[in-house]
Amino acid sequence: MEILKSIFYILVFPGALFTMVAGLWLAGVDRKVIAKMQKRIGPPILQPTYDFFKLMGKETIVPRVANRLVFLGAPVIGFISLAIIMLFIPIFGFTAFSGSADLIVILYLITISGVALIVGGSSSGSPYAGIGISREMVTMMSYELPFVIILLTVAKKVGGADLVFSMDAIGAWQRANGSLLFQWSMIPAALAMLLVIPAEVGVQPFDVAEAETEICEGPLIEYSGAALGVFKLNTAMKMIIMTGLFTSLFLGGFTTGIVALDVLIFVAICTVLTLLCMTTIHAVTARLKIEHLFRFYWTFVAGLAMASLILVWCGL
C-alpha cells in the first residue's frame, strides 16, 4: 500500500503528471495573456498541449555527427530531474516526501535540467548550438549568484541561530510567524527572486540562449519530434517549479486543511506569479544582450538579494 501510494506520488501527484499539466496550463495562460496584451485573439489555452502532442507524432531525426545516446538521453534526464523537484516542494501543508527536501539539493536539480539542455545541444554538433550553450551557461552563472544569496537569506531568516536548509522547516516557520513576504527585510530578496524566475525559465528579455531569430533556437536547433517535445515540456514544467518554489519560500504558511483546495490556491498563486514576472516582462521588453544580462544579474539583482541578506544578518 505504501509503495502504491509512493508510486502515485511520483507518477501522478505531485510528481510527473501534475507538474506536466500545471506547467502546460501556465504556459498556455502565458501565451493567451500576451496575445491579449498585444490586442490579439491569441491561441487557445491548450495550445502548448497541442504543440506537445504534435511533436510526439513527428519524426525524431538524430544528426549524423550527434552522439545518439547523449542526444536522446538529455531531454529525458532533464524531465526526470524536474519531475523529482516537484515532489519536494511543499504545497502549503502537503509534502509528498517530507524531511528529505533541501534547498541546496533543489538548487542543484534545477541546474541538472539546465545541464541536460546544454549537453544535449552540445552533442548535436551544430555551431549555432555552440553559441546557444555558451549563452545558456552564462545565463546560468548570472542568475545563480542572486539565487544562492536568496536561499542563504531565507535559511538565515528562518534558522536564526541554527542552520536550516529544509523546505519543511521553512514552511513550519511561516505557519508560526506568517509568510516571509510580509517581513519587510525579505522584500528585496522576494523582488530578486521574481527577477530570477524569468531567467531560469528563459522567457523573453532573458531568452538569449534560445533566441530563435538570431541563433535559430540555440541548443534546440537540431532537436525534432519527441525529443524537442520533451524539452518544450521541460520549459513549461520549470514555470510551475520556479513559481511554486517562490510560493513555498515566500508565501507559505497558511492552509485550508483540504489538500484539493490547497492545490487550487497554489496553482492560482503560481498563475498570478507567472503573469507578474514572466508575461508582463515578456510583453513589454526586447531581448537583452548576453553581457548586459550578466551585468544586470550580478549588480542589480544580486545587490537586491545582498541588501536583504545584510538586513537579515543585522537581525531585522
Next chain:
Amino acid sequence: MFKKLINNSAAKSPWIYHVNSGSCNGCDIELVACLTPRYDAERFGFKLAGTPRHADIVVVSGPITSQSKDRLIRTLAQVPEPKCVVSIGSCPQSGNVFKGSYSVEAPLEKFCHVDVAVAGCTPKPEAIMEGLYKAALLLKEKREAMSK
C-alpha cells in the same frame, strides 16, 4: 491511446519555417503581416520556428535563384515528416517576371512536391492565411496516413 489526440494536434499547431529563395521581400513582409494583431495567425497555433527541424510547414517565397537552389533542397530535406511545402507568390510557381533568366530555376515543382501554392504578386495576408490553414489540414491527413 493518444493516437487520436496526436493526429488532431497535428492540425492545431503547425509551425512555420520560412525560406526566402531570392524573393523581392514583398511576400516575406506579407507573411509577417499575418502574425500581426490585425490577422493574428497565432490563434490557429501558427508560430514561426527558427530551424527546419522544428517546422511542419515550409514556406518558400522567391523564384529559386541558382545560388539558393542547393540550400533550399538541403533545408527541405532536413524537415521531419509529416511536413507540407507552401509556396507564396507567383515567383515559385512560374518564375513570374524573372522567368527565363539564366539565374532562376523556378518553378519549385521541379525540386519537391508543393502541397499548397498561393498565387499573387504579392498575395494578400488573407490569402496566405487560407493557404497556410489548408496546409495545416493537410498535415493532419499526412499524419493519419503515417500512423496507419
Next chain:
Amino acid sequence: MMQHFPVLAVMLLFLSAFIVEIFGAKSKAVAQGIAMIAATVSAGLIYALIKPVMIDGQIISYWMGNWAPVEEYAIGIGYEVDALSLFFALLVVTTFWLSGLYSIGYMNKDHHLGHYYTLYLMLSGSVLGLVMTGDIFNLFVMVEIMTFASVALTAFRNFSEGALEGAFKYLVIGSMGSSFTLTGIALLYAECHTLNMAQIASILAGGLSPTAIAAFGLIIAGFGVKSYMVPFHTPAADAYTVAPTSISMIFSGMVNKAGVYGMIRMIYIVFRAMDKGTVQQMLAIFGAVTMFLGVTMALAQHEFKRLLAFHSISQIGYVITAVSLGSALGLTGGLFHAMNHTLFKGLLFLTAGAVLKQVGTTNLDKLGGLSKRMPHTTICFLVGAGAISGLPPFNGFASKWIIYQAIYTKAVESGKFVYVLCTICALVVSVMTLASFIKVTQAVFFGQLRKEHENVTEAPFSMRLPMYIMALLCTASGVFYDFVNKYLLHPAANAALNISKYIDAMMGPGYAANARVSDMSVEPVAFSYWNPIIWLVLFGVLFIGAALVILGGRNERGQILSSSDPSQAKYDTFFSGEKEMYSQVGGSDLFWGFKSNWKGYYKFMEAIHSGIVNDYASMAVVGTAVICLCMFLFMR
C-alpha cells in the same frame, strides 16, 4: 606483525626504485613489472591496515631500529599511523597504483622508462612516507624527496615544449616551500628540543610561544606551497601541463594532498590551533580566494591539461576552507572533498591523457567531435565533469554539500559575515566549474569532428581500465557516502580532533594526560537531508515510467531516425542550408559573454601570471609574510 606494514610499504617502494634503476634500464617490461609489483604489494600492505586502524580504532606506532623514547624524550624516528594518516595513505596508494596501471599503456612510446619508473617509485614512496611518519624532520626529508622527484618527472618529456620551463618554476617555488618548512622545523626544534610530532604536540599544549607561532606560520606557508594555495599556485599550471599525464594525475591526487595533509597535521595535532579564530578566518579567506582565482583562470584556458590544473587549485581551495573551520563537520567535508578530488581529478586527467595519446594534442582549439570516436572516454569524462561540478548523485555533490553546510553553520555560529561571503563564493565557484567543463565537453568531445582526426581510435583497454575504476568510485562514493563517512571520514576526523590517543601510542600511556592535552568530542556527522538512495529510486521509477510511455507509444509517436550515410542531407546539421563541411566553429572560447564583463579582472590576472619566475617567487614571499604577519598580529 601489523606494525611493520607501514614502514615495509614505504621501504619497498624506495628499494624497488633502486632495483628498477639497476635491472630495468635495458628492458621496458622488467621496469614495468618491478614497479607494478612493488606498487601492488605496497598498496596491499596499506589496505590491510583498514581493519585495525579504521574499524578497530588502533594506532600503529613503530620506532625505526627500535630507538624507543629514553626518559620520555623521543630520540629515534617514529612511524605512526592513525586514522588520519591512513586516510591519506589510502588515497596515495590508490592513486599511484592506478597511475602505474595507466602508465603501461600511456608511456609505451617513451624512451628511458627505467628512469621514469625509478622516479615514479621515489615519488610514491616519499608521499606515502610523508603521510605516515611521526617525526617532523622525517616529514621534511620526505617533502624534499617528493619535490625533487616531482621536478624530475615534470621535465621527463624534456623534448616537448615548456617541459624544462615548467620544471624550473616548480624547482624554484618548490624549494622555497621546502625552505620555509625547514626554517619552521628548526625553530620548533629550538623551542621543544624534540622532533617527534606527538611529543611536540604535548609540549605545545600549554600555549604557543612567539617562536612557535613563527614556526607555525612558516610551516603552514611551506605546506601551502605544496598544496598550491594562492599565492603559491603559480608553478602548478605549467607543471601539470607538461608532465606526462600519469604524473599529472599523481600531482593532483597525491602531491597536493600531501600539502593538505601537512596542514591538517600541523593545525589540528602539532599546534592545536584549529580553535583560534585568526587561523580559521585567515585560512578560510585564503581558501576562498584560491577557489575563486583557480576557477576564473580555468575559464580563460585553451589547453585541456592546463585547465584541469587550474581546477585542481580551485578544488584545493574548497578543501582548505573546509578544514580551516575547525569543526568536525568542516573537517569531514574537507577530507571527503580531498578524497573526491583525488578520484574525479584523477579521472579527468586520465581522459585528458587518453585524448593526448590518441589524438596527439590537448589544445582545445584543435579538437572536437571525439565522442563518436572515443565513446568510453567521453562517458568517463562526463562522469568526472559531473562529479567535479558537484552534480548529484556523484561524490562531488555530497562533499560540497557538507562543505556549504559547514561554512554556513560556522557563519551562523560565529556571526562573522566573512564566512557568508565564503559560502556564496563556494556556491558560485561550483557553477563556474560546471561552465568551464561545459566548455571542455563542447570543445573536445562534442561539436564537429575535424578532418585530420577521422582515424582516431578509442584508447587501449589498459588505459581505460583505470578510468572505469575511477568513474565507478566517483559514483559509488557519492551514492554510498554514509558508508564512506562511517569507515573513513569519521575515524579520520576523530583522529585529528582527539590527539591524546595519538600521543599515548607514541610516548607511552599517560603521557598526554600529564601534558593536559585537551580533546574535542566528535559526534558522527549526520546527513539528514540528502539521501541519494531515495533520489535514485525516484529517478529509477520515473525512468521506468518514461520508458513505458515511450515504448508503449511506439505505434503512435514518430520514429527515431539516424543514419551515418554522408549523402543524405536529412542528417546534416542545419547551418542555414550550407553544406556540413562549411559549418565548423571552434568551441574553446565559449564564454566571451562572461569574460567581456570581467576585462579588468582578467587584465590584472594576466599581469600577475607573467610567467617570470622572479615574480612568482616574490609572490610566494609576500604570501608567506602575510601568513606570518596575520599570525603574529592577531593570534595572541
